[in-house]
Amino acid sequence: MTAATATTAGTFRPALHYAAQNTWLNDPNGLIFHEGVYHLYYQNNPMGNVWGNMSWGHATSTDLLTWTEHPVAIACDENEDIFSGSIVFDRHNTSGFGTASVAPLVAVYTSAFKPGSEHEGVQAQSLAYSLDGGYTWTKHTGNPVLNRGSAEFRDPKVIRYDGGAGSYWVMVAVEAKDFQVVLYKSEDLKTWELLSTFGPANATGGVWECPDLFQLPVDGDPENLKWVLTVNLNPGGPNNGSAGQYFVGDFDGTTFSSASTVTEGLQDPDRLGEYQWLDWGRDYYAAVSFSDAPDNRRLMIGWMNNWEYANQIPTTPWRSPMSLAREVSLQTFAGILSLVQQPAGEWTALANPESFCLPETTIHDDVQVLAGAAGTVQRIDVTFTAGSAAEFGLILRGDGQKGTRVGIRPGEGKLFVDRRESGQTDFHESFPSIDTAPVRATAGSYRLTIFVDHCSVEVFAQGGQVTMTELIFPAETSTVVSVYATGGTATISSLQVTQFA
Template sequence: MDTLTTSNTAATADIYRPALHYAARNTWLNDPNGLIFHNGLYHLYYQNNPLGNVWGNMSWGHATSTDLLTWTEHAVAIACDENEDIFSGSIVHDRHNTSGFSAGSDGPLVAVYTSAFKPGSLHEGVQAQSLAYSLDGGYTWTKHGGNPVLNRGSAEFRDPKVLRYDGGAGSYWVMVAVEATDFQVVLYKSDDLKNWELLSTFGPANATGGVWECPDLFPLPVDGDPENLKWVLTVNLNPGGPNRGSAGQYFIGDFDGTTFIPDSTVTEGFQDPDRLGEYQWLDWGRDYYAAVSFSDAPDNRRLMIAWMNNWEYANHIPTTPWRSPMSLAREISLQTRDGNVCLVQQPAGDWTALADRDTYRLAETTINDGVQVLKSAEGTVQRIDVSFTPGSAEEFGLILRGDGVTGTRVGIRSSEGTLFVDRRKSGQTDFHDSFPSIDTAPLQAASGSYDLTIFVDRCSVEVFAQYGRVTMTELIFPAETSTSLSVYATGGAATITSLQVTQLS
């Protein structure tokens, strides 16, 4: 294996390089690809421009981790060439060598990816699905000589996520891909990963304000009950998110090995823009896109990572020489809340291992109209756990990475039932007109309380509200000296029932 650097611990003068999130050493990245746990390692492949820090020359970059917190970057795994760019896809462990790519007993890793064929190539202008295989645990890859293995003659057919289905209909591989501009998920089956048969299609449905990309399909037990399984179909779209630009949505339903059958909450056809707030979003922030889950995660956990950026301004964010981080890894589950089954997300990993020094704690405190700086709670890389009880205040919350007055506001307006992130004064915002924003999500109190867990990194804020029922992910680019943490209320008072700040490194 060819190790390049441990990205999160590399010495750098770049004040925005994340401490908690993966970013490539000195190149561009976008969609996570080929997520798999294999031989004790989490493998993160991703769309990568190995020659620059803006989108182009699409290849698969590669990083590994033992704990989902610290990542080691490796050499480019699958490179573009004169015939094709290597677009998004997935990896499976072909344990029984159904593909015939391995003579060994363990079976190969097989990558199923989109070939975006270039001008002058045999399939010019077409996007089709192709294979590559690895016999050394995922570090070197050989493209299949019979590529592409699935060609619909379409210019917008991409992003295959492959899973192994074992159920009443039989045992076989299932590919979930998209016809992006038709707002349609297409499902295929195969016995050998090389020959594919159409099963069914899904969509258009719910949000259709932009192309559909990067689907995923997986089962989850409801409330941890293995006898009550539901299937989750995720699909990302750009633009058309609830707060503009890139976003990901999900559907809950059933899959019988042929057809995904959504629950009755799905709105068929094309979206009404006024109904975006009714749909089920993976994340309500501006910077959580192309989310997909790991194959073969230990203990049947469902772990997901997304690209932490937005196509409205992705090529312009003020980082160098790298551009774009990944989100934190999240463990997702299905839970019943207020009589409805919904997706719940929690940050994955042992966060106690990253605690850097004494934890700051604030006892129950009433916040009156105004801003209160919390001395000794300043920092640039933090986990914040806070619980609010609303009072007479019209708005209350926290100011992160601030200068004592301004910063990134994470606030709640209980009368409106909204959580918001206001990054208009979060630091450097003038690199693109669409970056300064106030982004909102629906949020209701639970037993009279609002509970937030917030991860602050050098260029991001990730909010997990009501124990992961609602999440918001946002890039920020504060000054290096903006380290203060404040609490505030406007138009009245609110109460902090508990607050704990853990410095992380």
């Protein structure tokens, strides 16, 4: 079943985002591009639509937009749950799992050992390998391969390091409750040596999870490279609940040193807005990047949900979608290195050929319904120029007046998503919310690209300098798109609505 299938499995089944057919999913795992195919593995409960029985689900795509679900890849058993991890293509067969003609894919995952097992109560790192391109997996008989005797040691992301210190595998994992990233090296993926630790730093309001480490050119310059360390945490995000942060710095093959740390040790709650966040919305968590993406692109996917209400969202029989895939780059703004994110995928193939366009329009303290722009699955590209209005923006998946508001408050320097009147909100007390992110005008203007799906909005502001991802659960009949300004004027310099089938 593909994610683009019509909503036969429930009103809110997404058209542009991956969701399992009839089960629960959470963290993306083992993202890899291999033999022309993007593989998305993920935390999955094969037996229900709430968290439990953690195994690795599996889906594939050739375009990052339409996904085919496959049988469970790595299943839990009586001894262990299969928690998060990563996959590498062991092209030189350093692990010895391959054959003379086939190099293996190797999954490095967290074994969460169950009561009664030999390692009861411990989280440790284990291996599985595939010789058929990632569709069937065999667990390593020597598991676990890295055991610290810890109950909170998890989420290994393994990369291949080639630099001044040599060439070897590097694992970044977390001691979750210590707010610490731990780095190890290995020649064969089986024997690991501690390199260093990083943290606590910046946001420490919840456990650290799902780290990633990758290198990016600065402002597109291949001669100027920096390393980015991402760390997700739950709770403790900038708008409550789950979120992901990142640090920019250097990695010498042993130690990651951050040039963007604001606070060492435990966080100052009043400084959350100063940290660098992957996404400022409520529903972007556990984001990790693909290994071996073509053309050295850095592509990421996150889990589109929040642990505050994840098990209660009103979808059936499936529960929880993934975010859109995003291409990330590292750019300089006001002297600060920041991640910029853009939606990835060949959108024209899915789009209806005709789009709605609005000529330049000034709104005067009013709400204006955009006749001809209604829809349920859309891409909206809009540029606002600030006038005298205290607030301006759009009302999406609404009835004209009520709906999901995506707006700008220029005097406060804030972008916001208000989902208090977005549809079903009463399934959890923390769901109806107004969530904000800092945003700066560019030559007096604010440019937004918004992807609207049956159960979500993803906002890319100012070319992807700021992103906000939010779940919504509107009525099927709530399809109206409106623009508005409050307390004065604002000008829509351009607006285009692209509909998707």
